[in-house]
Amino acid sequence: MTIRSLRSTAATTSRTAVAAFAAMLFGSFILYGVGFAQPQQIHDAAHDARHSFAFPCH
Amino acid sequence: MDLIRRLFSAALVAGVLSGTAVSVVQQVTTVPLILEAEKYEVTVPVAPPPAAAAPTSPPAPAATGHEHHGHAAPERSLGEGVPTTAEEALNRVMTTVAANLLTGVAYGLLIAGVMLLIGERVDARRGLLWGAAGFFAFALAPAYGLPPELPGMAGAQLEARQLWWIATAVCSAGGLLALAFARPPALLAAGVVAIVLPHLVGAPHPEAPAGAVPPELAAHFVSASLGGAALFWAILGSATGFMLNRIVGGDDFDDDFE
Numbered sequence: 001m002t003i004r005s006l007r008s009t010a011a012t013t014s015r016t017a018v019a020a021f022a023a024m025l026f027g028s029f030i031l032y033g034v035g036f037a038q039p040q041q042i043h044d045a046a047h048d049a050r051h052s053f054a055f056p057c058h
Numbered sequence: 059m060d061l062i063r064r065l066f067s068a069a070l071v072a073g074v075l076s077g078t079a080v081s082v083v084q085q086v087t088t089v090p091l092i093l094e095a096e097k098y099e100v101t102v103p104v105a106p107p108p109a110a111a112a113p114t115s116p117p118a119p120a121a122t123g124h125e126h127h128g129h130a131a132p133e134r135s136l137g138e139g140v141p142t143t144a145e146e147a148l149n150r151v152m153t154t155v156a157a158n159l160l161t162g163v164a165y166g167l168l169i170a171g172v173m174l175l176i177g178e179r180v181d182a183r184r185g186l187l188w189g190a191a192g193f194f195a196f197a198l199a200p201a202y203g204l205p206p207e208l209p210g211m212a213g214a215q216l217e218a219r220q221l222w223w224i225a226t227a228v229c230s231a232g233g234l235l236a237l238a239f240a241r242p243p244a245l246l247a248a249g250v251v252a253i254v255l256p257h258l259v260g261a262p263h264p265e266a267p268a269g270a271v272p273p274e275l276a277a278h279f280v281s282a283s284l285g286g287a288a289l290f291w292a293i294l295g296s297a298t299g300f301m302l303n304r305i306v307g308g309d310d311f312d313d314d315f316e
Contacts, residue, residue: 027164030161053161054284
């Protein structure tokens with residue numbers, strides 16, 4: 001590993017972690033809404049997709 | 059912020075591509091089976107004696123724990139779930155497509171975030187491997203304990219199944235990541251344990267399976283669901299890998315030294 005890549009690794013570690021966790025957090029949030037949330041309207045809208053993706057639906 | 063934007067646009071592109079593809083496949087594979095199964099999802103006998111038409115009549119055993127519309131319509135007639143007007147049918151297709159696109163973007167964000175954390179180079183080919191791992195963790199492993207269900211099939215309590223599903227997906231994904239990227243033997247062993255453990259614990263199942271859906275439909279649905287998921291994950295993984303090719307793995311920093 002070069003000195004420059006070491007330095008840039010150190011400088012970008014926190015930036016990388018923040019971006020990665022932001023993406024994963026937001027992704028989990030959407031996934032929960034589409035696949036698991038139980039309010040009737042969300043359930044009905046996502047119904048066929050939930051069954052097709054094999055999320056527990058009922 | 060730039061990195062976040064690139065991650066999100068990668069997930070958006072990959073999610074829309076995979077969600078669109080799986081939507082097309084679903085409409086000719088799983089959705090017709092769901093509509094067919096809903097014909098068996100009735101709460102009272104099809105031709106009830108006059109007294110049974112009262113709204114207070116108890117639901118048939120096959121329908122317990124399986125209410126689509128709460129208690130508002132206890133005397134559903136055969137096939138009521140099937141859309142009757144073109145507008146209803148279109149609406150149902152559109153919401154399903156929207157849910158598929160959102161699912162694609164959501165999984166895209168998860169896989170892009172993990173790709174970035176791991177920090178190994180990715181491209182379309184390696185992304186395909188990531189997609190295969192996603193298929194294993196989020197489709198095959200959960201389905202091994204909780205087979206994809208049609209409406210009208212008997213299942214254990216919903217919350218218990220959701221919990222097992224999520225735990226299995228997380229354990230399987232973590233286990234696969236350990237097997238793929240960890241070096242210490244202890245971590246590799248932990249990866250195997252994480253993958254196997256949910257199945258040793260066992261998925262929650264109903265005490266007595268008493269679904270009303272014909273087994274032929276249910277069996278067909280399982281393979282259709284897993285096949286669609288395989289296509290979805292193949293596209294999602296390779297598209298995410300392609301989109302993150304220049305971003306993950308340090309290309310931007312190391313290029314001028316190679």
